[in-house]
Amino acid sequence: MDTSPHANAKSPGRRPKVRLSDVAAAAGVSVPLASRILNRDPAARATEATRTRVLEAAAELGYVPNVAAKSLRLRRNGLIGLVVHDLSSPIHLELMRGARAEAAAHAHFLVLGDVDELLQDDTSFRTFVSGNRVDGLIVQGGHGGFDERIADIAQALPTVIVNAPSRVARDRVTSVFPDEPGGTRLLTEHLLALGHTRIGLVSGPRDSTTGMLREEGFSSALADAGLSLREEDRVHTDWSSAGGRAAMIELAARWQGSADRPTAVIAGNSLIGVGILGAAPGCGLSVPTDLSVAAVHDTWISEHLVPPLTTVSLPLYEMGALAVRQLLADSPGGTEILVDDPRPQLHPRASTAAAPAR
Amino acid sequence: MDTSPHANAKSPGRRPKVRLSDVAAAAGVSVPLASRILNRDPAARATEATRTRVLEAAAELGYVPNVAAKSLRLRRNGLIGLVVHDLSSPIHLELMRGARAEAAAHAHFLVLGDVDELLQDDTSFRTFVSGNRVDGLIVQGGHGGFDERIADIAQALPTVIVNAPSRVARDRVTSVFPDEPGGTRLLTEHLLALGHTRIGLVSGPRDSTTGMLREEGFSSALADAGLSLREEDRVHTDWSSAGGRAAMIELAARWQGSADRPTAVIAGNSLIGVGILGAAPGCGLSVPTDLSVAAVHDTWISEHLVPPLTTVSLPLYEMGALAVRQLLADSPGGTEILVDDPRPQLHPRASTAAAPAR
DNA sequence: CTGAAAGCGCTTACAG
DNA sequence: CTGAAAGCGCTTACAG
Structure with missing residues (x-):
């Protein structure tokens, strides 16, 4: 009768799985005791010698518990x-x-x-x-x-x-x-400190909670400076660079021929920021000379863009x-x-x- | 005796889990038969009526098999x-x-x-x-x-x-x-067709298989045009934008004051490409006027960069x-x-x- | 303190 | 064709 670990080898090329019973047998203890020792059950107060025998047997055989069996038993x-x-x-x-x-x-x-x-x-x-x-x-x-x-x-x-x-x-x-509001507030205050008094917002989709919270931070920072967001300075778009691009084009069209326009814009996230930055030259706007751009979320790309993108990092x-x-x-x-x-x-x-x- | 599905509720707030035995009981068949029917075992040739009774019971109770039990049994x-x-x-x-x-x-x-x-x-x-x-x-x-x-x-x-x-x-x-070689070849041929005769390569780490394969494609395309890569036109770096930036700075330093330099550079991947594009202005190089840049891998960002980055897409x-x-x-x-x-x-x-x- | 027994929820040879 | 039995590999009340 072969009860060695190798007896349960399934696929010929594969190493056989070691079960708890193999460890217990090798250490000369019962399966439950082996289980308790391996799981550091404080109730198991075997002699130090037994304990090390089990631990060593497990290590030697390379025992790894079967997660399916554990899951079934423990329900997690x-x-x-x-x-x-x-x-x-x-x-x-x-x-x-x-x-x-x-x-x-x-x-x-x-x-x-x-x-x-x-x-x-x-x-x-x-x-x-x-x-x-x-x-x-x-x-x-x-x-x-x-x-x-x-x-x-x-x-x-x-x-x-x-x-x-x-x-x-x-x-x-x-x-x-x-x-979210705090992050956007930081961005807004940065722009206010730079002397911008009219700031646009390219926000996410209308039904986005996140977008709403960012707008809150934006608006309250503006309010603290005695300013407020004008409806025509806000665009909703999706959270993507393509969305940012479309929004920039839309805003530029609104600004066409008008000297009275935002000198800065906040992007609802950095993907949108990338899209705005990419679209600006085509709209005849140079960043930051004609338009300052800042975005929520600092990603690996921010510092490598041309120009590098001002962001606020959130602890993602x-x-x-x-x-x-x-x-x-x-x-x-x-x-x-x-x-x-x-x-x-x-x-x-x-x-x-x-x-x-x- | 309560054998209804609700008998096994554990956490009070949670919906009780439905077991296969619950389905079998509800359909009036044995557990094995229910299992066979649910798993479409062709051997199970129950009457159509039985079959639908089981299926409906499962649907009604919202039965979902316990994956731990299945895993233990099926070993996957x-x-x-x-x-x-x-x-x-x-x-x-x-x-x-x-x-x-x-x-x-x-x-x-x-x-x-x-x-x-x-x-x-x-x-x-x-x-x-x-x-x-x-x-x-x-x-x-x-x-x-x-x-x-x-x-x-x-x-x-x-x-x-x-x-x-x-x-x-x-x-x-x-x-x-x-x-990989084919992709890089496409990039190289594109640059050759544009009239570039000296092309640099910003490759990945020295021990990268991927990097080596890309260099192969690059070199063989150059060879077909009767050209070859000069050692001094290649830089190894890591697969990142920071790496690309460092490489661009390194290359620009090598080119300092020399009119004889590559007019184009291929980036080992698009992260490197982003870094090169970002560093070029600071090196006094305008892309593409002074230097053409192309990169392996087309990502969401390529088209939004300034200028948009020429890439080759691989089926990732x-x-x-x-x-x-x-x-x-x-x-x-x-x-x-x-x-x-x-x-x-x-x-x-x-x-x-x-x-x-x- | 430790071992024998039960059982987690399934599937599949094995009988009937 | 279907059901009763065994068993996947564990853990944990329950006895001793």
């Missing part, structure tokens, strides 16, 4: 679903990096999901949410009209909304978000990490957590300069 | 590890998007890993590789000196290397990669999708697969122009 699997809206945005990437690193630090892993798929495709929704596929969900918020659905999910699965405070009042949803990486920590702490839902370490920070660069004399 | 879990080197690169993002979408189409999910962590941290390595955490691994290749380790992994777990052909001759490693999204397909097909290892649909495509933009007259 060490997996966190990270569900974002647009995988190609450098902004979500930072969030993802922070979440991944934090998860790894706690021996957890991230499973990638897509917001639209999750909300529209029922199969995807159900495997994620009811199939025990993941222990919890981090969902990118800030997009309009899907809050009820999230509340639904949260009823079945610990859920954290990142990127925007949740508008759902239900118990189980925690949200984690940066100081930390937000991802904190979302994971919240989920693992299984904290009571309903909390709204402002990620404020580090604080929003201004990165003044050549895309902003003193307002031209009037 | 529908998870694929995607292990990349730098999560923040827009290039890997495309790969990731393709892989995620393809995986989702086959009811699989992606678990995020980090190459450095996988190779250096033994715990991470072992949970991924021997802990049955994932069914297979997609690892980003092209970085020097870790091929033996990958071969090691592949012995335990189906593995596909993306991004570069594997230099490991072992049986089990399949690699999937785009036509498709490469990700194909890697997943390879893994799921459990095809025999050792194959090298060129992803050539779509073919590398030139995107001529304003960063390249006719060579200045000599």
Whole structure:
């Protein structure tokens, strides 16, 4: 009778999997005791000799617990679903990096999901949410009209909304978000200090919570300076460079032939900022001579643009990490957590300069 | 006795999980039969009435199989590890998007890993590789000196290397990669057609397989035109915009005061291209008047740069999708697969122009 | 303190 | 063709 670890080899070319029972046998103890020792169960008070025998056997055999068996037993699997809206945005990437690193630090892993798929495709929704596929969900918020659905999910699965405070009042949803108004305020104050008195805003989609919060910071900073945003100086667009480009062209058309126009513009995010910067020359506007441009979110590209883009950085990486920590702490839902370490920070660069004399 | 689905509710606020036995009971059949019907086992030839009763019960109860139980039984879990080197690169993002979408189409999910962590941290390595955490691994290749380790992994777990052909001759490693030489050749021919006869190359790190392949395409296109790369016209740097910036500064210093210099430069990837474009003005070089710049990989940003960057696009999204397909097909290892649909495509933009007259 | 037993929720040979 | 039984690899009350 072959009960050696090699007896259960499946594919010929593959190394055989070592089970807990193999470790227990090698150490001459029962399976439960091996389990307790390996899991540092304080109740297991075996002699030091036994303990090391088990530990050494495990190390020698290269034992790694079977996660499926553990999951079935423990009803959790060490997996966190990270569900974002647009995988190609450098902004979500930072969030993802922070979440991944934090998860790894706690021996957890991230499973990638897509917001639209999750909300529209029922199969995807159900495997994620009811199939025990993941222990919890981090969902990118800030997009309009899907809050009820999230509340639904949260009823079945610990859920954290990142990127925007949740508008759902239900118990189980925690949200984690940066100081959006504060960040935009920093940008606005920077432009005001440079002498700009009329500042445009290229905001995100109309139904975006994030966009609204940024506009709030913008408006309140203007108000503090005795100014206010004129309706005709604001454009809504989507969160992309193509959107930023279209917005710049739209604004330039409005300004056609009028000397009375904004001398600076704030981009709702840095993708939009890139689009504005790219479109300005074609509109006959030189940045920063004719127009100062500043954007929310500092990404790897900001400093390499021509001219380098003034931005405010928000703690995206930390937000991802904190979302994971919240989920693992299984904290009571309903909390709204402002990620404020580090604080929003201004990165003044050549895309902003003193307002031209009037 | 309460055997209703609600009997197994755990957390009071959460919806109870429905088990297969609940479905079977509701449909009045045995658990095995319910399993067979739900899994479309052709051997199960129940009456149509029974079949629909089971299907309807499952739908009504909102049954979703417990993945942990399935995994334990079937020895696979529908998870694929995607292990990349730098999560923040827009290039890997495309790969990731393709892989995620393809995986989702086959009811699989992606678990995020980090190459450095996988190779250096033994715990991470072992949970991924021997802990049955994932069914297979997609690892980003092209970085020097870790091929033996990958071969090691592949012995335990189906593995596909993306991004570069594997230099490991072992049986089990399949690699999937785009036509790197072909792409760079397209870029080179474009510059040659514009009249450039001396072209510089800002390549990636010295030990990068990918970089070497691109240089091959570059050199062979030059050779076809009766030209060749001069040693002093090549700079190695890392795959980043900061690297590109440093390289541009280095080249400009070499060219100082000499009329005899390259009139065009090819960037090993588009991040490097961004850095070159950003650094050129500071070096007293106007693009494309003084210097044409072209780069490998077309990303969202290329067309929004000032000037828009000429690039060649490689099928990164498709490469990700194909890697997943390879893994799921459990095809025999050792194959090298060129992803050539779509073919590398030139995107001529304003960063390249006719060579200045000599 | 440790071991034997039960059980997590499935699937699949094996009988009937 | 269908059901009863076994078992995937763990952990944890429960006995001893």
